[in-house]
Amino acid sequence: MRKPISAVLALIALTPVISAQTPQQALLALSKHDHTVAIVDPATLKVIAKVPVGNDPHEVIASTDGKTAYVSNYGGGAYNTLAVIDLVAQKALPSVDLGALKGPHGLDFVGGKVWFTAEAAKAFGSYDPATHKIDFILGTGQNRTHMIYVFEDLQHIVTTNVSSGTVSMIEKLPPRTGGGPPGPPGGDWDETVVRVGNGSEGFDLSPSHKEIWVANAQDGTISIIDVASKKVVDTLNANVQSANRLKFTPDGAHVFVSGLRMDHVTVFDAATRKDIKEIKVGHGAAGIEMQPDGSRAYVASTPDNYVSVIDLKKLEVTGKIDVGVEPDGLAWAVRQ
Secondary structure (H helix, E strand, C coil), X not given: CCCCHHHHHHHHHHCCCCCCCCCCEEEEEEECCCCEEEEEECCXXXXXXXXXXXXXXXXXXXXXXXXXXXXXXXXXXXCCEEEEEECCCCEEEEEEECCCCCCEXXXXXXXXXXXXXXXXHCEEEEEEXXXXXXEEEEECCCCCEEEEEECCCCCEXXXXXXXXXEEEEEEECCCCCCCCCCCCCCCCEEEEEXXXXXCEEEEEECCCCCEEEEEECCCCEEEEEECCCCEEEEEECCCCCCEEEEEECCXXXXXXXXXXXXXXXXXXXXXXXXXXXXXECCCCCCCEEECCCCCEEEEEEHHHCEEEEXXXXXXXXXXXXXXXXXXXXXXXXXXX
């Protein structure tokens, strides 16, 4: 006996929708307006799932094993949470309450921990997913500590400080020897504050770890810091007003700079330090992510509500991905 149509429709309504599985490698893309992170299959450039992440998401990072993502809910200093996403199950997990560490923005994942900046607290810290605790906090004394890079040895940390126009180069000092107090539990840290340009925001470390390139949004310049001497060795009059992100290509040959009021991404030759191309991406650009194999770059074209796909060999836009309204932070996840 055939079931009535109404019963069939009811059965369909109760059947859960199974989305595609998260691939081993995936692009993660935030939508600030939709408060979601999209999981994108780079093989098809299709969004396979969207997961809620909380208010005003700005940056996203994946764990080393590629199974978990973390998102900073920024709010210009009003919010204080990190969203946590299970990338395998494609669902939100309980968020991390950062307490008084408000304005989380820049993220990194090194040594099994989430490293984050806290603009309103003029500080950065680390969260240990194993213990579910914030286990480290260090103040920079600089205004709007915004983006962060943590070296694999966990002994060197770099932050940009937007309103101070500086870069903090922080290194862990050797343990104290001899008599006297043993020092703080987390050890002693030394901070070198390097003056760069006004609005220092997006930055990246060269693959050789010899140079730090910093985009100065207000000045429209790029400061190049020699890591060994901790000094600015060159300032490029790059005409990158409103620049907010900067990334090296995986081979270190080129540097991409985006800006919220720039209709293009500016590409520099890292060796000659000259701009070689402007790639049109829409009416503005924000987050940049490089595919690890060096084949593509992804740029969040925020005002146009898509992510631009750029062929790194041709230096041309070859596609667009609809990840939601006002895309921004991007990250790459590789499941181990």
